[in-house]
Amino acid sequence: MVETDKKRELIIEGAIKRFIHYGINKTTMNEIADDLSVSKPSLYYYFPDKSSLILGVIEKIFSDYFELMEKDQASKNTLEECLAAFIEIRHKFFQKYYMLHLSGGSPDASLNSDALRAAFLAMKAKNEDFHAKVLQRAVDQGEIAAIDTPKIAELYLESQAGITSLCILHGNKELFPSKKEMKTILEKQHSLSKIFIKGLK
Amino acid sequence: MVETDKKRELIIEGAIKRFIHYGINKTTMNEIADDLSVSKPSLYYYFPDKSSLILGVIEKIFSDYFELMEKDQASKNTLEECLAAFIEIRHKFFQKYYMLHLSGGSPDASLNSDALRAAFLAMKAKNEDFHAKVLQRAVDQGEIAAIDTPKIAELYLESQAGITSLCILHGNKELFPSKKEMKTILEKQHSLSKIFIKGLK
DNA sequence: TTTTTGACTGTAGAAATAAAAAAGTCAGAA
DNA sequence: TTCTGACTTTTTTATTTCTACAGTCAAAAA
Numbered sequence: 001m002v003e004t005d006k007k008r009e010l011i012i013e014g015a016i017k018r019f020i021h022y023g024i025n026k027t028t029m030n031e032i033a034d035d036l037s038v039s040k041p042s043l044y045y046y047f048p049d050k051s052s053l054i055l056g057v058i059e060k061i062f063s064d065y066f067e068l069m070e071k072d073q074a075s076k077n078t079l080e081e082c083l084a085a086f087i088e089i090r091h092k093f094f095q096k097y098y099m100l101h102l103s104g105g106s107p108d109a110s111l112n113s114d115a116l117r118a119a120f121l122a123m124k125a126k127n128e129d130f131h132a133k134v135l136q137r138a139v140d141q142g143e144i145a146a147i148d149t150p151k152i153a154e155l156y157l158e159s160q161a162g163i164t165s166l167c168i169l170h171g172n173k174e175l176f177p178s179k180k181e182m183k184t185i186l187e188k189q190h191s192l193s194k195i196f197i198k199g200l201k
Numbered sequence: 202m203v204e205t206d207k208k209r210e211l212i213i214e215g216a217i218k219r220f221i222h223y224g225i226n227k228t229t230m231n232e233i234a235d236d237l238s239v240s241k242p243s244l245y246y247y248f249p250d251k252s253s254l255i256l257g258v259i260e261k262i263f264s265d266y267f268e269l270m271e272k273d274q275a276s277k278n279t280l281e282e283c284l285a286a287f288i289e290i291r292h293k294f295f296q297k298y299y300m301l302h303l304s305g306g307s308p309d310a311s312l313n314s315d316a317l318r319a320a321f322l323a324m325k326a327k328n329e330d331f332h333a334k335v336l337q338r339a340v341d342q343g344e345i346a347a348i349d350t351p352k353i354a355e356l357y358l359e360s361q362a363g364i365t366s367l368c369i370l371h372g373n374k375e376l377f378p379s380k381k382e383m384k385t386i387l388e389k390q391h392s393l394s395k396i397f398i399k400g401l402k
Numbered sequence: 403t404t405t406t407t408g409a410c411t412g413t414a415g416a417a418a419t420a421a422a423a424a425a426g427t428c429a430g431a432a
Numbered sequence: 433t434t435c436t437g438a439c440t441t442t443t444t445t446a447t448t449t450c451t452a453c454a455g456t457c458a459a460a461a462a
Binding site for chain 4: 028029030040041044048049050
């Protein structure tokens with residue numbers, strides 16, 4: 001059974017490689033299988049369908065994301081430092097996994113099954129919880145005023161995601177945002193974050 | 202010539218009525234003509250093409266918008282009051298002209314000509330200038346700290362538009378957002394605006 | 403028994419084509 | 433100068449065809 005998990009991990013990693021370059025919908029199960037030098041039915045032995053594989057991919061990516069967030073959080077003292085670091089992490093993941101359209105705050109069309117949408121929303125909720133906890137700590141330490149942390153965390157993340165969403169919508173209709181646009185998004189997110197935090201004091 | 206302008210106004214108003222209900226692309230020049238009990242070539246006598254008519258519509262709507270903004274601004278004392286009033290005005294226009302997809306911060310696909318996109322961007326710039334002036338006044342009166350007002354105005358408006366953008370993207374895929382979604386957007390925009398202003402002090 | 407495969411099927415989406423509708427024009431009337 | 437019926441051209445939409453992909457299965461390999 002531990003061998004099975006290993007194989008599953010290998011398949012997920014192979015899938016991610018394809019997904020990153022060509023997106024979920026433009027990647028076929030055959031291509032993933034060929035990359036790993038196995039047959040398609042082998043894939044279906046480990047994952048009942050493509051959605052399950054995508055689910056595995058999403059879980060892996062967000063698991064990495066939250067791991068990094070937890071780690072980074074420990075090394076930061078002020079709320080501002082902490083949230084600035086988080087912006088950088090999100091930016092890194094946004095760039096790396098852009099083709100999967102996991103950002104944007106809402107489930108993408110490429111996540112076509114209910115299970116996938118549910119998983120995505122669960123990750124979003126977990127992210128909000130995480131940020132709420134960070135905010136709560138800042139409240140407890142008297143860094144910011146007492147607030148409804150879950151609500152403010154949601155608002156904060158939405159304001160951040162909104163910046164991204166608008167820049168992508170607005171920008172060139174290429175399938176990938178330009179380096180300059182990416183930089184602009186990052187700068188705006190940092191600016192907005194600073195003002196936001198100051199507004200909580 | 203003043204008669205001509207009168208006719209143009211009438212046509213624009215007729216077009217707006219259709220656009221509000223069915224959107225720009227689902228409204229034909231024939232329908233607009235029939236509503237006004239004139240022939241299609243009459244329309245083309247006053248507007249060389251559909252884009253010109255749409256341009257007239259956009260100019261009319263934004264002219265109304267800025268007029269209302271100017272008027273409301275005069276009656277408000279604090280920056281917070283002022284921006285709160287602006288949110289209400291934008292919300293009103295957003296609801297009324299939702300089918301035209303004029304919000305969202307970036308030119309919609311229904312604005313298909315370069316001239317239209319340019320006009321839209323000009324209106325966006327004017328809106329930013331307007332907000333920058335309001336911010337500058339608050340700076341001059343010592344209400345908020347000294348800032349790069351054009352830049353902060355852009356960031357402020359983008360944070361506000363981002364909320365809308367995300368809610369629409371996220372929400373039910375109906376062609377019109379629900380009453381509840383509209384309310385949520387409004388509340389979030391007010392919350393974010395308050396925090397934002399406080400962060401500028 | 404667990405894992406893997408070649409060869410297969412039904413379906414969903416792309417590409418091509420046909421049909422409909424709408425934008426835009428023009429000669430001429432009011 | 434303003435307006436119109438009748439027309440042409442372009443764009444959009446609906447329909448069909450075709451292809452490529454997701455998913456299956458009986459059987460072989462480990």
